[in-house]
Every structure is written in structure tokens, then in C-alpha cells.
Amino acid sequence: MPVHFLAIVRAQLAEQVFLDLAAQGQVEALVAEEVQGSGTRTTGIGSEVELLPKVAISGIVESADLDQMVQALRTHACTGRSGDGKIFCFPVISDLD
Numbered sequence: 001m002p003v004h005f006l007a008i009v010r011a012q013l014a015e016q017v018f019l020d021l022a023a024q025g026q027v028e029a030l031v032a033e034e035v036q037g038s039g040t041r042t043t044g045i046g047s048e049v050e051l052l053p054k055v056a057i058s059g060i061v062e063s064a065d066l067d068q069m070v071q072a073l074r075t076h077a078c079t080g081r082s083g084d085g086k087i088f089c090f091p092v093i094s095d096l097d
């Protein structure tokens with residue numbers, strides 16, 4: 001079953017992530033777009049929200065290749081610091097031509 005993934009990554013890392021996913025050849029309909037995102041940061045006074053530049057990368061991958069694709073994302077997009085982004089995966093029920 002195909003899986004749609006959406007990865008929100010740091011803008012400065014996005015090009016390398018995109019190129020690596022494209023080179024794997026397992027991802028269909030690979031798309032990237034500039035977005036803004038934020039997590040909630042707790043300060044001594046309360047919570048603070050700040051919009052930061054991010055890139056949303058999405059595509060379709062077969063479920064058998066999902067783990068390899070997620071590992072490629074983590075290899076190139078994770079720095080271990082707050083703000084690395086998120087990876088979301090959704091089953092594709094059907095597609096329309």
C-alpha cells in the first residue's frame with residue numbers, strides 16, 4: 001500500500017534532503033515548498049511562539065520502502081536540537097488520475 005509522507009525540515013537542510021530522496025528513486029511525486037512553522041517554546045515567563053522558515057517535503061512511497069525513506073530523512077534533516085521538524089505518514093486509500 002502506498003504511503004504519503006510530509007516532512008517539515010529546517011530550510012538550510014532542505015535541498016540536501018530533497019536531493020537524497022530523489023536519488024533513492026523510490027519516492028514518487030516528490031514536492032517541496034517553503035512554509036513557516038513553529039513549535040511552542042516555554043520561557044520563564046510563559047509560552048512563546050515564533051514563526052521560522054521551514055520547507056515541507058512530501059511524496060508517495062511504497063510501504064515496504066517507508067523505513068528506508070524515514071531513515072534518509074533523519075540522516076539529513078535531524079540535528080538533535082529543538083526545531084528539527086516533524087515527519088508525518090498517511091496511508092493512501094486511492095489516487096485519481
